[in-house]
Amino acid sequence: MMNAKNIISIASRSDWENIFAFLDRQGLAENAWLIGSVFAALQRDEVWDTVLVCRRLHQLVSVAYMLDQTKVPVEARAPGYNPGHDYDVRMDAEDASAVEAMITAFPSNQLGSFQLYNPLIQTYFEALPGLVRREEGDFYFTVSLERFCPVVSEEVVELTEADAGLFEGCERQPNWEYMGESRRFGIVRDGKAVTSLGSTPLTPAAESKRRVRTIGALYTETPYRRQGLAKRLVSHVTEFILRDGDAPLYWTEPDNAASQALAQGLGYWQIAQGMRYLWRKV
Structure with missing residues (x-):
């Protein structure tokens, strides 16, 4: 699958190191759930899990994890659970071109639920035709050792x-x-x-x-x-x-x-x- 200079492929276990390095550079804390999903998917190798990577000039520029709800067997779901959509996605990308390329890999005429933390990707989705609903979530914070301002906490x-x-x-x-x-x-x-x-x-x-x-x-x-x-x-x-x-x-x-x-x-x-x-x- 190609889009201009962007090449989309399905990741394998051998891609883990490069994927982690890319997501760490993009922001370790904000990509925590994506990292966890990717790692688990590459380990368990189930038919409903897909990890997609986008490369440009052989360098990673986007990573996505997709859970295909239509392929998850009933016995693997919580009793009575109905997701209400066809697939779930977590993703990150370094620019709009990579986002545009990545979304070509998602299935047509199916309803996807995208949990997104990168403002660049959020802005892209705001303007997408076919958007059914948007939901605002929590605010996320982190701190570095250099910026940490501790208080006394002996208790x-x-x-x-x-x-x-x-x-x-x-x-x-x-x-x-x-x-x-x-x-x-x-x-x-x-x-x-x-x-x-x-x-x-x-x-x-x-x-x-x-x-x-x-x-x-x-x-x-x-x-x-x-x-x-x-x-x-x-x-x-x-x-x-x-x-x-x-x-x-x-x-x-x-x-x-x-x-x-x-x-x-x-x-x-x-x-x-x-x-x-x-x-x-x-």
Whole structure:
């Protein structure tokens, strides 16, 4: 498949190193979900997974992951799940020419759901004929070691399922059943976990590559708000993520100004707003 100087092909496992390097250059944190999807697809080799790459003069200029919902067997779906569209896509590209080339590879007369974080691609989709719906998503933030502005956070402790009693009577209960690689941290006051959050790696543990780790599910019990506890907690978790050489990813709703101010006060800057587009190529 060709479009001017752009050549689209299906990726194989041998492309992983180049794909990761490209997405890392484009923005490791904002491409965390795409990296995870690509890595998993290349490992499991299922018929419903496709990883597409676009090259120009032998250099990668775009990567896309496509999940073909029409090929996913019923037994592989959650009971009663209906996606409401034919395929899902995550993608990134370095310029509009690469975006234009990549979309030629998606199926015609089918409804696709595109989860996009790159403003360049979002702008391209805004003007596409066949756009059915657009949905605005969360704001995403990250921080570097150089820009990080920590605050004192000695009170923070790591919490495990053995500490479940600290959440008794609290407004928010963590789900300990599906922790996986996730870790939970909190500040304990009066025998209770009065503020807590979770941190989960989004990108795979592949060789010596940096990982993206989330900072999410942040919650402070109502009587303990406006005391700076949440900021201390986020600072502590950010510090250990950066110390390990990884990239922190913090996100919040567009209308949550307090949460955004908390992150920005620690040196975080906004890298993206997630956007979902339902599009049918005609």
